[in-house]
Amino acid sequence: MTQALKNQDYKARQDSKHNIIRHQVQEEYKKLILNYLFRNVAFTNQKGKVRTIPEIRQRVMSSKLKIEIKTINRVIIKFLVDLVNIKRFVEENGHFGYSKKPRILVQTYLHKLYRLAPVFNFKRARENAKILKQKLDTLYFWPRISTQVAVIIYITDKLDPFQESKILQTNLRTFSNSSAYAFHMTRNKIGLGPHK
Numbered sequence: 001m002t003q004a005l006k007n008q009d010y011k012a013r014q015d016s017k018h019n020i021i022r023h024q025v026q027e028e029y030k031k032l033i034l035n036y037l038f039r040n041v042a043f044t045n046q047k048g049k050v051r052t053i054p055e056i057r058q059r060v061m062s063s064k065l066k067i068e069i070k071t072i073n074r075v076i077i078k079f080l081v082d083l084v085n086i087k088r089f090v091e092e093n094g095h096f097g098y099s100k101k102p103r104i105l106v107q108t109y110l111h112k113l114y115r116l117a118p119v120f121n122f123k124r125a126r127e128n129a130k131i132l133k134q135k136l137d138t139l140y141f142w143p144r145i146s147t148q149v150a151v152i153i154y155i156t157d158k159l160d161p162f163q164e165s166k167i168l169q170t171n172l173r174t175f176s177n178s179s180a181y182a183f184h185m186t187r188n189k190i191g192l193g194p195h196k
Contacts (some may be wrong), residue, residue, distance in 0.1 A: 090196065102145060106129050146177040149178070151186050
């Protein structure tokens with residue numbers, strides 16, 4: 001009886017270790033797949049709407065990343081569904097873009113987006129958020145939260161020495177729910193125009 005309980009306990013611990021390892025591998029795959037997607041494949045159509053990624057593009061990703069197409073498909077579909085849900089929430093809640101405590105809302109939205117797609121350095125993005133807030137305060141210019149987050153991720157990605165290719169701006173704007181006009185106007189206002 002005691003031996004049987006010890007065997008069950010050992011088996012439960014082994015299963016738990018395997019689940020942890022499997023989860024870590026899945027998270028690594030998620031990072032690789034979404035990183036490639038954000039930097040190489042536009043996930044919006046010409047009207048700025050989220051679209052499905054064609055199977056041919058997924059096959060290219062599979063061969064480049066050496067990951068099964070089934071895994072790539074599952075990660076991309078989950079990401080796109082979650083992205084559409086977040087975009088719908090932001091669009092339906094017009095008050096979301098403005099807050100009496102914008103710094104907290106920026107940090108919260110930034111964290112939510114990082115959990116959705118860990119394609120930027122979150123620690124560095126938090127530092128850049130503080131710097132951007134100071135800059136915007138000196139300019140007396142406060143764009144919507146989603147635009148601020150888009151600019152923060154843009155700056156973080158642009159200054160990341162470990163990333164050879166940069167996030168596609170259409171993906172970035174769609175991801176953060178920022179309009180192209182607001183994004184470029186904010187970049188120009190803080191001195192990060194296309195010439196920089």
